Amino acid sequence: MLTQQTREIVKATAPVLAEHGYAIIRRFYGRMFEAHPELRNVFNMGHQERGEQQQALARAVYAYASNIDEPTTLAAVLKRIAHKHGSLGVRPEQYPVVGEHLLAAI
Numbered sequence: 001m002l003t004q005q006t007r008e009i010v011k012a013t014a015p016v017l018a019e020h021g022y023a024i025i026r027r028f029y030g031r032m033f034e035a036h037p038e039l040r041n042v043f044n045m046g047h048q049e050r051g052e053q054q055q056a057l058a059r060a061v062y063a064y065a066s067n068i069d070e071p072t073t074l075a076a077v078l079k080r081i082a083h084k085h086g087s088l089g090v091r092p093e094q095y096p097v098v099g100e101h102l103l104a105a106i
C-alpha cells in the first residue's frame, strides 16, 4: 500500500516523464547494460536499436505515474505486462536491478 506522501511524489514525476521520458529511458538502458552486460542477452537488441522498447517503457512509466490514484485503470495494463514478463522468464530478483537504474536515470 502506497502512502499519500509516496503518491504525491509519484504524481510530481509525471510532467517530467511526459517531457523527458524517452531520454530518461535511454539513459536507464545505457546504465543498466553497462552494469549488467549479461542482460543484453535477455532483451531484444533489435527493438533497442529501433527505440521501440524505450518508447514502450517510457509510455508505461508515464502511465503508471499519471494513473497512480486509478487502480482499476492500472490493473488491466499491469496484468498484461505481468503476464508478458512471466512468459519471458523474468525473475523476482531482477526487479531491484531495473528499479535501481530506473530511479537513478529519473
Ligand code: HEM
Pocket: 039, 042, 043, 044, 045, 047, 048, 053, 056, 057, 060, 061, 081, 084, 085, 088, 090, 091, 094, 095, 096, 098, 099
Ligand atoms: C519496474 C519494472 C518493469 C516495468 C515497468 C517493465 C515494463 C515493460 C514494458 C512496458 C515492456 C513492453 C511490453 C510490451 O511489449 O507489451 C517490457 C518488456 C520487456 N521487459 Fe520489462 N519491465 C520491468 C521490469 C523488467 C525486468 C526486471 C526485466 C528483466 C531483467 C524485464 C525484461 C523485459 C523484456 C526482456 C522485455 C521484452 C523487451 C524486448 O522486446 O526486447 N523487465 N517491460
